[in-house]
Amino acid sequence: MGLFSKTIRTLGPWGGYQLARQICRTQPRILMYHRFSNPPVKDWASPKYFEQQVRHIKENYNSFSLVGLMQYKREHGHMPRHAVVITVDDGYRDFYHYAYPILRKYQVPATLFVTTGFIDRRLWLWPDKITWLLSQVDRIPEAIKIGSFRSGAGEVNFETRPLYWKQWIHHALSLPDVEKHFFIDQLASGLGKTFPDSIPPEFEPVNWLELSEMQDNGIEIGGHTVTHPSLGRVTKSQAREEIFGCRDALNARLGGRCRTFCYPNGQPSDFRDFLPGLVQEAGFLGAVTAFPDAFGTREPMLMRRHVSGDDMFQFFKSVSGVELIGLRLRKEVRMGLSGAVSGYAG
């Protein structure tokens, strides 16, 4: 743990978080969640901690959906004070079961970014295929060779499974989208497995009816492409289809309205210069990455997000602005488009 983290862990509860909240009062923080479960699963959020977090946000901040935040900015010409946005990616069913009832109880809005082909049950989210494959085997009998990719033989257990998972996902992410699907199919046939026709329950999406109900109760349903490719690994015309196709599906099923967008995977390597323009052209009012840096919310089509989950220390760092202040002190910029870089002054 760095000196900054150590200092915050000590001083945070003694006024450090309140101080950060005050310093960052005009800089909205956008929190990022993925999956929810009960009982808790590592790196997921559980209802127990999520409820504490939602209550804390309700009592200390002004909560917005992302589209609500952008509309406020349009109307007033500036961001609201002490604004916090809860965002959740992908559109898994667990959001509807565990997170939505809590958000509803406290009347806290949020944004759920959904992959429309997944909601239509036309596809699994591809990382889940790798998770599923690794759940089906307890050993890799011989080394896997696919093109330049090599993965060693060995036991698959609770220690090695995450290592295999990381290595396979990492390789898949480095490939153009078409090759990625081929690679995953090769992995399956190498292990002698066939993917089930329907999505297994642990990877299931919410349905359109549930999305419609949530949209009527304070949850923005935002865009997250049609098939969840890295938009840094597809052609410009494919990117256009993913962004516009997602918008059209959302508007057809849930009614036309303003929405925001989330780039799949959302790391610097998942971006190309033309993407923010396409997202804007499709009519989305804002868009988010999956990492934080010193830019914060300065660039509406590339707003940064802070991780949250069951780790309450990470939550307080994210929500209070402590993490943002740390990134600004270190002038940490992970990605900047030309315009954004020149507009950034410290």
Ligand SMILES: [Zn+2]
């Ligand atoms: Zn995603």
